[in-house]
Amino acid sequence: MPGIMSYQLYGSTMKYPDEAFPMLIRNLVPSGLRGFMFAAIAGAVISSLASMLNSASTIFTMDVYNRMFDRSAPQPRLVFLGRLMTIVFVIAACLCAPALDNPKFGGVFQFIQQFQGYIWPGVVAAFLFGMMVPTAPPAAGVAALLAGPMIYGLFQYFAPSVHFLIQVAICFNLILVIMGLITFFRPLAEPRKLPVRSDVDVKTAPEVKLFGAVVLLAVITFIIIFW
Numbered sequence: 001m002p003g004i005m006s007y008q009l010y011g012s013t014m015k016y017p018d019e020a021f022p023m024l025i026r027n028l029v030p031s032g033l034r035g036f037m038f039a040a041i042a043g044a045v046i047s048s049l050a051s052m053l054n055s056a057s058t059i060f061t062m063d064v065y066n067r068m069f070d071r072s073a074p075q076p077r078l079v080f081l082g083r084l085m086t087i088v089f090v091i092a093a094c095l096c097a098p099a100l101d102n103p104k105f106g107g108v109f110q111f112i113q114q115f116q117g118y119i120w121p122g123v124v125a126a127f128l129f130g131m132m133v134p135t136a137p138p139a140a141g142v143a144a145l146l147a148g149p150m151i152y153g154l155f156q157y158f159a160p161s162v163h164f165l166i167q168v169a170i171c172f173n174l175i176l177v178i179m180g181l182i183t184f185f186r187p188l189a190e191p192r193k194l195p196v197r198s199d200v201d202v203k204t205a206p207e208v209k210l211f212g213a214v215v216l217l218a219v220i221t222f223i224i225i226f227w
Contacts, residue, residue: 001219004226018109057085114164117156121168122148125175133183134191140179146176 006020010027014020025037062083100111102174126144130136151174155167 004223008226022067052167053086056089057082060085069219117152117164117168117171118149121152121172122146122175125172125179129176129179129183133179134188134193136179136183136192137186137188139186140182143182144175144179147178151175214219 002021002024003017006014006023010023014023026033029037060162061078065081067079070077125148126141130141130146148171150169152167155162155171156164159167
């Protein structure tokens with residue numbers, strides 16, 4: 001939403017898409033509230049950074065090192081390795097950060113979204129297909145996770161003129177086709193039922209549905225106004 005609003009209000013004065021939100025803050029938010037906005041943004045950035053570093057170090061420590069190299073590793077060693085990998089990832093991110101200033105990336109946010117195209121089409125396709133098709137074999141999920149980065153990478157290399165969101169959509173549908181073919185030729189002998197947690201209430205409260213509908217309606221309204 002900030003991007004659409006900034007484009008309509010200050011489109012001729014913006015050089016880069018990353019200037020959209022700062023320009024709204026600078027021109028529309030009173031001086032006394034800018035500090036609060038900056039604190040909120042800083043908190044969100046630090047929280048996201050901490051969660052990503054924690055996830056990356058945990059994946060490397062538990063899913064790579066502990067599973068593939070040393071299954072009997074003691075807990076203190078795993079904790080030390082996790083902390084060490086956090087430092088390594090921070091240094092790697094600092095070294096890669098200056099490269100994001102290259103104009104060919106079109107801004108940091110767009111680069112992040114474009115890079116995520118290697119990950120989420122296969123992951124989302126595997127989850128949705130596994131939930132909706134109970135006879136899907138494990139091989140279909142593995143194929144989705146492997147085919148996603150490869151198909152998207154081919155689009156990035158051979159069709160760079162096509163917008164990356166369109167590439168992601170095509171990639172997602174191709175992965176679904178691949179999973180469907182694997183399921184057609186190698187289905188499970190018995191449909192797999194998803195586990196149901198009876199000890200935890202997973203029903204969505206009516207208030208949550210109401211607030212979700214309000215937020216969705218507000219987003220649609222703003223898109224119509226500022227399109």
